[in-house]
Amino acid sequence: MTQTRLAIVGGGIIGRTHADAIRACPGSDLVAIVDPFESGKSLAKDLECPHLETLAALIGLHPDGVIIATPNALHVPQAMTLIRADLPVLVEKPLGDTANSCAALVALSDRTGVPGLVGHHRRHNPIVQAAKTAITEGRFGTLVSGTISATLYKDARYFDVAWRREPGAGGPILINLIHEIDLVRHLFGEITEVTALTSNSQRGFDVEDTAAVILRLETGGLITIALTDAGVGPWCWDTTAGENPARFPAMPAVSHMFAGTQAGMSLPDLSFWTHEGPRDWTVPQVNRLLDRVATDSYIEQIRHFAAVIKGNETPRITLSDGARNIAVIEAIRGSITQRRPVPLGTHRINTSPKPKAMME
Template structure:
């Protein structure tokens, strides 16, 4: 039996998500932590605890060693410069979401990676969720017919000390559109194909901050499907992926609730309960549905993402979430911001390599 090469990975950023990556590297027998990169004084404890060297910058890392891969879990503003340094060094890189602060900056990073032929992955870890994968399979195999409507929610209540600990979250750039919606945009694109047009209305009434706390959106998909989405970090509700999927035990959980409903011409699927309702015969509101819960073998999406990154580094797999994928999800979020600011309809700039719709039957756009 052939033993796989152990992949040495450096983690840039020793905050909450960085430490989650570090823990999973330690737990995976096919990966090894090579270094921590972080100028913050607290990073010393993380590096010492894992017995690896600490560097103050990515440049210092590459001056001292060449890891097989780098995970960039640093603050957003460092994603592009850190990613460019990895690409220049010829080292595959997994960049935490969002890929960049702006689409123009993200395009620079993606173009550099494509020109150099260096793997660039984006940390949209829900793509590695077995729930999302099974939902995508059901939709893609035509289990719902042609998708016509999408209803989504990300409604949760962030505590007051969340904003006290990071006052920047009360200011433009710190609202739930930029912090939270990127996950939803990427997940819905994976399920239903490209989002090509958005409308949005935002409010800051609940908290009174400079930045929004609640947003209502309408979405148009390239395949003709329409969607609505409600986002709020001030809503006392259990209607978000974090609180319904059971994939992060840190959150209070309600496993009988859905945050997405995907409806097609022959059936509908609630996610993440995976309650599937389809017509056995004629598709009519007079006919009863056949109902079942789609079985899902659960695993940790972050651990699966790490294993996938290691496989990409070894040349055994192609990136599941490419830099261009991450860039397109960022474009959707920026379109929502613009729509909320202007009150108008905003078209989403097309991706060079669009995500194919997760369905096979031909959709009709006729009424």
């Protein structure tokens, strides 16, 4: 098997997670970390990996693919430079800072056939895959109502990095909520209308620390999301799913509760509730756990990226998905500023562009 040579641009917190995943993924090698600043240099030193300062130097190295793990505002320009240089990219979420800039990136990838993925890694998680299977097999039915809690308490040091306090780059709507948006769209389909309120009463930054969001789905279901990075509680995917034990403890709590026409399902415990007889609130319900295979989402993401680069798989989370997630976030921002529900329309997500290797 030929090794897939991957580089990481941005050697910060998530850059390290990707580096560990590449090293743990058979068939992939980490060939460079590109980051002109101290954090990237020291990560490269720790990992005894070549360190570069510019994208131009990276392009000269001809890696097979590049992971972009820099601050949000750099994602689209860096991805465009790399795609123009014929290099497939895995871009961390959020794909970009505006839906328009994301659309330009989607168009470039479509035109060139150079593939791109977005780092909404939960779609690689076996818990999400088990939930999706129950939905696609019809055991859950159609989503009627859902409740998602994203309760995180981020310590003060997290906000020492300036962009995390800045509107348009930081804040839990862009950094954390976008994962929930992608998860909802992946499991239940398109979002057609949003309503939201925010508060910054705890931290007092220009960006929100708390939000309440309601989503209307194309299928008619409604989902409410309670989001905060300043409230204490375990009810959050990151702190319950055990997905990144190097960073977060896995607390025994649920963060997602979905009511379907046939069953109820909570995550990440994969509890699946159905009536013992007719669907009726007076009839007892039985609970069982859905099966899942234990795999590491970040390692699976790297395996998938390598398979996309080789033309053996098509992107599971396309650049169009990333762009649509940003469009939902923009609508949420619109709802906050206009103090009203905002419709999104039912624009369809393109199928991912065929990777070059598949076109040839």
